[in-house]
Amino acid sequence: LKDFDYVAASSVEEAVGLLAARGDRARILAGGTDILVQLREGLQEADLVVDVKKIPDLLEVRWTADGGLSIGAAVPCIRLYRDRRIASAFPAVADSARIIGGWQIQSRASLGGNLCNSSPAADSIPALIACQAQCLIAGPQGTRTTPVESFCTAPGKNVLSRGEFLLAVEFPPARPRSSSRYVRFIPRNEMDIAVAGCGAFVELNERLDTVVSARIALAAVAPTPLFAREASEWLAGKPAAEESFAAAGQQAKNVVRPIDDMRGTIPFRLQLVAVLTRRALAGAADRIRQQKT
Numbered sequence: 210l211k212d213f214d215y216v217a218a219s220s221v222e223e224a225v226g227l228l229a230a231r232g233d234r235a236r237i238l239a240g241g242t243d244i245l246v247q248l249r250e251g252l253q254e255a256d257l258v259v260d261v262k263k264i265p266d267l268l269e270v271r272w273t274a275d276g277g278l279s280i281g282a283a284v285p286c287i288r289l290y291r292d293r294r295i296a297s298a299f300p301a302v303a304d305s306a307r308i309i310g311g312w313q314i315q316s317r318a319s320l321g322g323n324l325c326n327s328s329p330a331a332d333s334i335p336a337l338i339a340c341q342a343q344c345l346i347a348g349p350q351g352t353r354t355t356p357v358e359s360f361c362t363a364p365g366k367n368v369l370s371r372g373e374f375l376l377a378v379e380f381p382p383a384r385p386r387s388s389s390r391y392v393r394f395i396p397r398n399e400m401d402i403a404v405a406g407c408g409a410f411v412e413l414n415e416r417l418d419t420v421v422s423a424r425i426a427l428a429a430v431a432p433t434p435l436f437a438r439e440a441s442e443w444l445a446g447k448p449a450a451e452e453s454f455a456a457a458g459q460q461a462k463n464v465v466r467p468i469d470d471m472r473g474t475i476p477f478r479l480q481l482v483a484v485l486t487r488r489a490l491a492g493a494a495d496r497i498r499q500q501k502t
């Protein structure tokens with residue numbers, strides 16, 4: 210591990226100033242479960258590591274009066290799935306937080322770190338896209354927001370520019386008769402990287418038999434996590450039944466660009482997209498029906 214300076218920033222302004230001054234020689238540290246491994250293995254280099262865990266704004270979970278939610282970027286996974294209100298309003302996010310590593314990792318690993326590491330296989334990102342989350346970004350010019358589906362640009366790359374970092378992830382209020390689900394396939398029972406993953410959001414009509422709106426997002430089947438927009442929009446007005454969810458799963462295959470690697474072949478990943486999409490949609494719809502009984 211090469212030497213680097215370490216600063217624990219205590220405010221957003223201090224972190225922005227340090228990042229702007231040191232440019233691409235500075236790296237952010239939240240839980241450290243990705244960045245410390247990458248620095249040690251020489252996959253990343255830094256002269257300065259800015260720890261953002263001491264900035265109070267980044268550790269806040271805040272609800273707005275209308276039921277919107279803001280999760281500070283450094284909030285660890287364990288807080289997300291242990292929080293009953295988050296798990297009830299945005300269950301796909303809790304699903305993903307619960308399976309990121311084991312509990313030791315979950316006690317450190319942050320939602321913001323998972324997003325900013327920008328792995329194509331990151332488990333939280335499809336869940337965030339499905340739940341229509343937005344990134345709140347701080348930088349030298351103040352703050353800006355961007356939808357999570359536009360955040361990642363390539364494996365390990367995202368839209369953050371010099372001096373910018375992720376402040377929080379923001380969610381619109383959960384709609385009535387809506388829910389979400391994240392599922393992934395891994396060859397072992399736990400502690401592995403997704404061969405493919407799917408986050409789905411479903412909103413049903415009052416009779417709970419028709420889809421009003423849906424969102425499907427996929428991991429590990431393209432250079433970035435993907436929003437399957439056409440398949441999502443196609444579902445609006447369709448019966449909330451297995452046949453519709455299976456058909457949406459077939460359509461979702463049209464937008465993916467999987468690779469062959471040691472975890473899975475291209476045909477296998479395509480098959481997983483169809484199966485996981487159907488299961489995530491059906492799982493979200495089941496959750497809505499359970500709320501009603």
Ligand SMILES: Cc1cc2nc3c(=O)[nH]c(=O)nc-3n(C[C@H](O)[C@H](O)[C@H](O)COP(=O)(O)OP(=O)(O)OC[C@H]3O[C@@H](n4cnc5c(N)ncnc54)[C@H](O)[C@@H]3O)c2cc1C
Pocket residue numbers: 236237238239240241242243244245261282283308309310311314317318319320321322323324325326330331332333369373374375376400401402
């Ligand atoms: C044993 C093990 C198992 C794992 N299992 C999984 C898994 O099942 N699924 C999965 O998706 N991941 C997994 N991971 C990867 C990792 O734990 C997650 O990606 C985690 O959420 C990263 O969060 P962190 O706070 O530790 O990020 P860090 O390591 O602190 O940072 C990650 C990256 O994001 C940047 N960053 C962090 N916070 C910010 C911010 N606020 N603004 C801008 N940039 C920022 C850092 O500079 C760095 O590039 C695993 C890792 C380990 C070691």
